[in-house]
Amino acid sequence: MPMHMQLVAITLDCPDPLVLAAFYEQATGLELHPKSDADFAGLKGEHGLSIGFQRVDDYRAPSWPDQEVPQQLHICFKIEGDLEEAEARLLKLGAGKPNHQPHGDKARVLTEPVGHPFCIIRR
Incomplete structure (x- = not known):
């Protein structure tokens, strides 16, 4: 029997998580997660799906x-x-x-x- 898996987050690599989160926040209206910082930022999504942004050196x-x-x-x-x-x-x-x-x-x-x-x- 297949395991049921629910997608809860999508995370994008980027050079500056807060800048990219701000773009998607304005584009989608989703709220910035209060624990977002310079290394990882997240937006609280609808129906439990969140969008994350993680810092990657040499992106x-x-x-x-x-x-x-x-x-x-x-x-x-x-x-x-x-x-x-x-x-x-x-x-x-x-x-x-x-x-x-x-x-x-x-x-x-x-x-x-x-x-x-x-x-x-x-x-």
Whole structure:
């Protein structure tokens, strides 16, 4: 019989956990965990799922879409409302927008401030 496992956290490597946590805090509205510090920061997620950010010395950003430095992780977020408005808000917060957009009008691939790609998808 398979063991039941519940996903409770996703942790991203980064050069500055508090800076990256602040980006995701503003982007998602999730709250910063009170024990966050310069080596590890976390956001308290919905339904028990948290996002963590851990300091890595000599961090190398993913080079998506090429794989010279693999993407390592890809997160997708469903959004309410207009995709273009959500994209503009995230770009203003510090996200980047790669030229390669494989999903047409259904979704956007963006990169957060340290280079991890993520998608926003209309709900």
